[in-house]
Amino acid sequence: MGVNVKGYTYLSKPVNFFGAVYAANRSLPFFSPSSSGSSSIFSHAYSHGKAIRAAAQDVTTAQLMGVNIHFVLGLCLVWAL
Numbered sequence: 001m002g003v004n005v006k007g008y009t010y011l012s013k014p015v016n017f018f019g020a021v022y023a024a025n026r027s028l029p030f031f032s033p034s035s036s037g038s039s040s041i042f043s044h045a046y047s048h049g050k051a052i053r054a055a056a057q058d059v060t061t062a063q064l065m066g067v068n069i070h071f072v073l074g075l076c077l078v079w080a081l
Contacts, residue, residue, distance in 0.1 A: 048075060 011024035043049035054062040055072045
């Protein structure tokens with residue numbers, strides 16, 4: 001009878017970050033807020049971000065205001081990839 005230890009090895013490789021060594025799966029929480037903050041700044045500060053927000057809220061009104069919906073959807077697709 002042995003101990004049945006279950007675990008996972010997803011992103012368990014070591015990452016050197018300013019002299020400290022972490023498992024890669026432990027460093028993801030540090031990078032998520034920075035990507036969220038940068039996307040928030042993009043959507044509030046730049047015209048493409050404002051067009052994306054307008055299209056997300058109301059497509060018809062965004063089209064009436066002059067937003068090219070096909071360009072905005074293409075931009076979102078490229079950004080998601």
